[in-house]
Amino acid sequence: MSLYTAVSVILVFISLFASYRLFLGPTIYDRLISLNVVGVIITIILILISIETDLGLYLDIALSFVMLDFVGTIALIKYLEGGDFV
Amino acid sequence: MILEVASLLLISLGCVMMFTAALGLFRFTSIYMRLHASGKAGTGGTIAILAGVLMRSGMSQISGKVLLVMIFILFTGPITAHAIGRAAHIESEATTDVPFHNLEIEEGGDEDAN
Numbered sequence: 698m699s700l701y702t703a704v705s706v707i708l709v710f711i712s713l714f715a716s717y718r719l720f721l722g723p724t725i726y727d728r729l730i731s732l733n734v735v736g737v738i739i740t741i742i743l744i745l746i747s748i749e750t751d752l753g754l755y756l757d758i759a760l761s762f763v764m765l766d767f768v769g770t771i772a773l774i775k776y777l778e779g780g781d782f783v
Numbered sequence: 784m785i786l787e788v789a790s791l792l793l794i795s796l797g798c799v800m801m802f803t804a805a806l807g808l809f810r811f812t813s814i815y816m817r818l819h820a821s822g823k824a825g826t827g828g829t830i831a832i833l834a835g836v837l838m839r840s841g842m843s844q845i846s847g848k849v850l851l852v853m854i855f856i857l858f859t860g861p862i863t864a865h866a867i868g869r870a871a872h873i874e875s876e877a878t879t880d881v882p883f884h885n886l887e888i889e890e891g892g893d894e895d896a897n
Contacts, residue, residue: 700791700794700839701836704794704798704832707798708798708801711798711801711802711805712805714802714805714806714809715804715805715808715809715821717808717809718808718809718817724814724871726814726867726870726871727814727817729867730808730814730817730818730821730864730867731808731821733821733825733860733863733864733867734804734805734808734821734825737825737826737829737856737860738801740829740852740856741829741832741833744833744836744849744852745836747845748836748840748845748849753844753845753848756845756848756849756852757848759848759852760848760851760852760855763852763855763856763859764855767855767859767862767863770863770866770867771862771863771866774866774867774869774870777870777874778869778870778873778874
């Protein structure tokens with residue numbers, strides 16, 4: 698088992714631990730914070746998979762995933778604040 | 784050799800920081816404390832892990848994209864945390880546990896005190 702595989706397994710368990718608030722957080726904001734942490738961990742795991750298997754495809758997936766995660770979180774927050782956005 | 788040891792140290796430090804973020808998210812009692820834990824430790828752990836990966840992989844076409852993801856997370860992590868905290872402060876039902884959530888600055892008063 699190489700280093701990146703071990704780090705990926707550790708990060709999967711950390712993200713399961715962090716998704717406690719995602720499933721039963723008291724408010725919607727707790728779920729958003731937890732979703733942010735889980736999305737960042739998924740990005741790191743995608744990068745580690747890409748370097749481990751030498752496939753550059755996963756890096757593009759990671760880059761677009763982190764951008765869409767950011768835009769989705771900001772859009773959801775603008776909706777929750779009641780503001781108007783396009 | 785030094786690069787190897789430094790990258791191992793950075794990757795393990797990043798894993799510990801990510802675990803700290805998850806532990807704070809699990810354990811803290813109010814939403815601002817959870818935001819504090821995830822906003823700082825989560826972003827810092829990500830930067831540490833990706834910097835360690837960059838040190839191990841060396842210069843290539845892959846490491847440029849990894850650097851791009853790292854810079855993007857470095858900028859967007861605090862922005863997301865700030866936006867969530869602002870939205871939670873606006874909707875004040877979300878902040879029931881905090882004893883100081885309804886501190887309001889007197890309007891037209893002492894701006895110099897801040």
